[in-house]
Amino acid sequence: MRKYIIISLLIFTKTFFAQSCKCDSIFLQSKQIVEDNYAGWFDKITSKNLDEYNTWTRKHHLAAKEITNDSVCAKQLQNWISFFKDKHLRIKYSKPKSAINSKTESKKIEILSTGLTExxxxxxxxxxxxxxxxxxxYENSNYKLAVTQVQPNLFYATIIKTQNENWKAGEVKLTIKKINKKYTGTFYEGDKSDVSEHQVQIVDNILDFDIVFFEKIFPIVKTKRDITEYEMSKDKYAPSLNFKEDVAIWKFPSFENNANxxxxxxxxxxxxxxxxxxxWILDLSNNSGGDYSxxxxxxxxxxxKPILNYNAEMRMTQSNFxxxxxxxxxxxxxxxDKTKKALDERMNKMKAHYGKLYNESGTPTDTLKLDKVKVNPKKIALLINKNTVSSGELFTTLARQSDKVIVMGTNSGGMMDYGNVVTYKTSFPTIKIQLPINRQLWLDDNFSVDKEGLKPDVYLKENNWIEQAIKLIKE
Known part of the structure; x- marks a missing residue:
């Protein structure tokens, strides 16, 4: 007879949101955050356009005084911030998680526990x-879980071990329901702030929870899949590699998430x-950026050959620090203790430059050097388009210095002169400001990515870029 595991309720957290806001005060707060911390401020606002900026700001501030809705306020702030012509500088609006007739509603998140040991x-x-x-x-890089039945057609995934300090052994990370032969599940966020519902399936040794995947380590199954390859097949942002005769075709939709x-x-x-x-083909078309490394x-x-890499300087304010x-x-x-001492020295130097632009490296450029050149590949086509931005563009500036590389496509998006984006909160929870705190030092050499984007060496026609690129690098 099946023994069912008894569960206990532990804690709950609350989320709280509203929609009515005073856009006037949020506008002034946002203006101050940008003026005090944006790395491009000194380039964008000069004696030549200060009057124009002030006029623009007064106009948008007056409009903000009439706004009480948070989503409309966010749009007004975005209109104002467009003066800087920097795609990294933007307003982030998050829809309220729960709102009924503009009244707040609290939501309880119940964290379950079986209390069972390994x-x-x-x-x-x-x-x-x-x-x-x-x-x-099951396990992945962050969790080791045991999925057990607690009621007919109800299963809990109890944490055995975890790298997430918000969770502990014995707590329930996932709940799964079985209807006929199909499964649905509830996923509890890593910070315990929310839950989400997902379709769940077992594919050989993989527990596919739609947004996260685990590999079964007990009981042993006959057919095993590689969990990394399985994740990549489900991840639209994952890099891919295919071979077509004597051509390797890489696709990098992003330099984020698990791409490293x-x-x-x-x-x-x-x-x-x-x-x-x-x-080789390195397809960076539509690359949304991330970590160029x-x-x-x-x-x-x-x-x-040696590759010239421009450094960046940080607008060193206390808030940015x-x-x-x-x-x-x-x-x-x-x-x-040794590492902490080195970090303390580093941070003291940073603090000593409050109110200034600080180049930690001390030099405007560095040079990347390697000991040898590989025989293959002999030629590389690197593809970019208007949606190649940020770190996708930064990587392109480095890679194109190689004699092997030909950049093809159309102009990139132009989103790299100012980077290292951080998020500032406003007094209203649905409205935040994302602003870059670093300034690329290539601007001092009259080079800019943001103005026109990066230009390809060869412009390609609208369709079949891969085929066009293969033909060109084989000529």
Missing amino acids: NQLTDYFKKTKNPDPIEGI EQTEYLLKKYKDKLESTPF IGLQLLDYIYT EKWYQFIADYYNNAD
Whole structure:
């Protein structure tokens, strides 16, 4: 007879949102945040256009005084901020998670717990003779879970181990319901702030929870899939690599999310084949940016000669420093004494430059050098278009310095002169300001990406870019 696991309710959190706002005060607050912290301020506002800026600002401030709706206010702020002509500088509006007739509504998030240990869960599987196909022990890079039945057609995924400090062993990360032979599940956010509903399926050894995937490690299944490849097949932002005769075709929709690990995986898996393939396509069309160092994993193959890399300077305000520190806080707190001392010295130098633009490297440029040039690939077509922006453009500026690389397509989007975007909150929870705190030093050499975007070496016709590129690099 099946033994069912008894659960207990632990805690709940509340989310709270409203829609009515005073746009006048939010406008003045946003204006101050931009003027005090935006890295492009000194380039964008000069004695030549200060009167024009002030007139523009007064006009939009007057309009804001008449607005009480948050979404309309966000649009008004975006109109005002467009004066700076910087796509990295923008207003982020988040729709309220719950709102009824403009009144606030609280939402309870119940965090469940089985309180079971790994030994108890392992014992459960030993005693269960006919487990449901979805039951078992699963893991990914962040969690180790045990999916067990607690009621007929109801399953809980109890945490055994986790890298997320917001969660602990014994708590329930996922709940799964079975209707006939199909599954649906509830996913609890990493910060315990919300839940979402998803279709769930078992594909061989993979628990596919729609937005997250786990690999079954017990019981052992006969057919095994590689979880990284499975994730990539479901992730529209994941890089891909295909081979067409003597051409390797890379596609990078983004340099974000898991693209770093996924690129590393592809390079390792196809190393021998890549090194024997004479022609490559690097498709960065529609690349939305992220971390350009993901692309630099391919540098060994791209490199032919030293590559000039422009550094950036940070607008060093106390607020910007605090935003920057948030990125390293966990690393700093867990560092040894020697590392902490080095970081303290680094941060003291940064603080000493409050009110200034600070180039931490001390030089306007660095040079990337490698010891050797790989035989293959011999020619590389790098594809860009109007939707190639941010770090996609930064990677292009470096890669195109190689004698192997020909940039093809159309002009890129123009979104890289100012970067390292941080988010500032306003007094209203649905309206935030995203602004870049770094300024690229190529601006001092009269080079700009934002004005026109990067120009390709070869403009391509509208259709069949891959075929056009292959033909050109084989000529």
